[in-house]
Amino acid sequence: MFRAVLLTLRLPPRAEMSIPFDRNFDAPYERPVEVAPRIRRLLTNNPGPFTFKGTGVAIVGRGKVAVIDPGPDDPAHREALRNALRGETVTHILVTHTHRDHSPAARALKEWTGAPTYGFGPHGAGKAEEGIVVEEGGDMDFVPDIRVRNGDVIAGEDFTFECVHTPGHTSNHICYALKEEKALFCGDHVMGWSTTVVAPPDGDMGDYLASLRKLLSRDDAVYWPTHGGPIHDPQAFVAAYLAHRLEREAQIVAALKDGVTDILSMVERIYIGLDPRLKPAAGLSVLAHLLLLIKQGRVAAENAAGLSGRFSLT
Ligand SMILES: [Zn+2]
Numbered sequence: 079m080f081r082a083v084l085l086t087l088r089l090p091p092r093a094e095m096s097i098p099f100d101r102n103f104d105a106p107y108e109r110p111v112e113v114a115p116r117i118r119r120l121l122t123n124n125p126g127p128f129t130f131k132g133t134g135v136a137i138v139g140r141g142k143v144a145v146i147d148p149g150p151d152d153p154a155h156r157e158a159l160r161n162a163l164r165g166e167t168v169t170h171i172l173v174t175h176t177h178r179d180h181s182p183a184a185r186a187l188k189e190w191t192g193a194p195t196y197g198f199g200p201h202g203a204g205k206a207e208e209g210i211v212v213e214e215g216g217d218m219d220f221v222p223d224i225r226v227r228n229g230d231v232i233a234g235e236d237f238t239f240e241c242v243h244t245p246g247h248t249s250n251h252i253c254y255a256l257k258e259e260k261a262l263f264c265g266d267h268v269m270g271w272s273t274t275v276v277a278p279p280d281g282d283m284g285d286y287l288a289s290l291r292k293l294l295s296r297d298d299a300v301y302w303p304t305h306g307g308p309i310h311d312p313q314a315f316v317a318a319y320l321a322h323r324l325e326r327e328a329q330i331v332a333a334l335k336d337g338v339t340d341i342l343s344m345v346e347r348i349y350i351g352l353d354p355r356l357k358p359a360a361g362l363s364v365l366a367h368l369l370l371l372i373k374q375g376r377v378a379a380e381n382a383a384g385l386s387g388r389f390s391l392t
Contacts, residue, residue, distance in 0.1 A: 097318040101271050103131060103307035108158035110137060114259055116236060117302065120162050122149045124179060127355045130271045130305040133179045135159065136263055137166070138256060139236035144170035145193075146254060146263050147304045151182035159183060160190065169234050173197040173222065174265025175251040180304060181220040188223075196232060197222035197250065202280050204249025211249070211280040226252060239263075244293070246286025247274050253293075260299035264309075268293065268316060271306035273323075277362035283323075283370040290320045323367075330367050331391070334377065339388045341365055361385055 105111050107123040122133040136146040143166045149155055168191040173181045176197070184195050198204065200221045202211030212218060226232065228243035232254070242253040244267045254263045266274050267289060276286045293316045301309040309315050329348045338344055341364050345352075349360045368389055371377035380388040 097273070097322055098315060099271055100307055100309075101130075103271065105131070105134075107132065108155065108162075110162040113302075113308070114261065116140070116256070116259055117261065118162075119302075120159065122152070122155050122158075122179075124150055124152070124155075127353055128275065128359070129179050130269075132305070134302070134304050134306070135183075136302060136304075137162065139234060140166075142167045142169045142235040144168070144172055144232075144234055144237055144239070145187060146172045147174055147180045147265065148183035148187045150179050151186070156183055156186050159187065163191075167191070168193040170232060171195045172232070172239070172254050172263075173220065174253065174263065174267075174304060175248040176201040176217040176220045177215055177248065177266070178217050180265070181217045184220060194223040195220075196224045196226050198227070198243060198252045199225050199250050202249060204243075204245040204251075204285075205280060205282075213277075213280060216248075216280070228252075242292070242296070244289035246276055246282055246289045248280050249282065249285070251289075255296075255298060260297070262293075262296070262298040262301045262312070263304075264293075264301045265304050267303075268301055268309065268312070268319060269303045269305055270301070270309045270315075273319065275359045275363060276366040277359060278366050278369055281362070281366055283363075283366035284373060286366075287320065287323060287370075290316055290323070294320075326363070327367050327371070330364060330371070331376070334389060334391045339380075339390060341368070341385055341387070341389075 105121040107121055110118040110120045112118050118137040120135045124132045133149040135149045138144045171184050171187055171193050201216040201218055205211055226241040230241040232239040238257040240255040244251050244253050247266045276283050298312055301312045333344045333347055341361050344364050345360045377389055378392050
């Protein structure tokens with residue numbers, strides 16, 4: 079029903095769609111907290127404009143456990159993770175994607191435990207098989223022991239995960255659906271506290287929108303993003319997320335219609351009241367939209383289609 083409504087949705091350019099964000103999430107730093115019968119989370123002390131309160135490392139199962147997104151390579155965090163896992167046997171290390179706040183601690187965790195690492199591939203792997211896209215914020219060192227693809231199943235003693243490939247935020251982004259709890263560990267694909275960053279060259283808006291639509295066809299009961307609290311009623315949340323992106327696209331098209339041709343001016347016009355630290359990311363998101371519009375033949379770039387390009391409607 080919601081999906082049918084969404085497909086016919088045409089928003090006026092300045093309308094603000096409301097995504098039901100929850101910014102009340104809080105947890106103690108570097109201590110495991112049980113959040114569901116099979117799920118504990120440990121919040122890393124790395125708050126910031128992209129990480130919210132920090133990276134929420136998930137520990138799934140009891141006795142023989144999986145760790146999802148082990149977090150940044152920080153000595154205090156590594157020590158806390160080690161303490162949290164005392165008495166457990168880590169059998170699986172799952173990584174949703176290769177950003178520095180998600181994957182780097184996998185190396186130390188693997189060293190202590192001998193557990194294999196799982197992921198779609200190295201950074202950029204969804205774009206090029208060997209993952210050659212170098213960019214700031216990317217963990218260029220992580221290479222999973224086991225490369226998983228959409229639909230693959232990872233089974234442990236106390237858990238069964240289905241892999242759901244969701245490129246867009248990064249090309250190698252993958253979510254893990256815990257069947258026993260109907261819970262989706264959705265990494266940065268969908269976040270309960272904010273929209274996610276889609277930054278070219280590795281980030282891709284066309285892929286991202288397709289990956290959001292992919293989640294609408296699933297019946298997960300709850301999402302556990304790596305940052306922030308859980309998302310209940312996730313399909314409605316994703317529908318609002320998708321509507322928000324279509325609204326951004328409409329705002330960009332409207333700006334182009336009004337003769338605004340460069341990304342910086344579009345950010346000033348569209349992202350009113352934005353945290354100045356997020357402006358470069360907003361610029362990249364606008365570029366991601368423009369690249370999709372170019373692909374669709376709706377927009378042309380006067381010179382190179384980069385951050386300093388000039389754009390017009392075709
Ligand atoms: Zn990320």
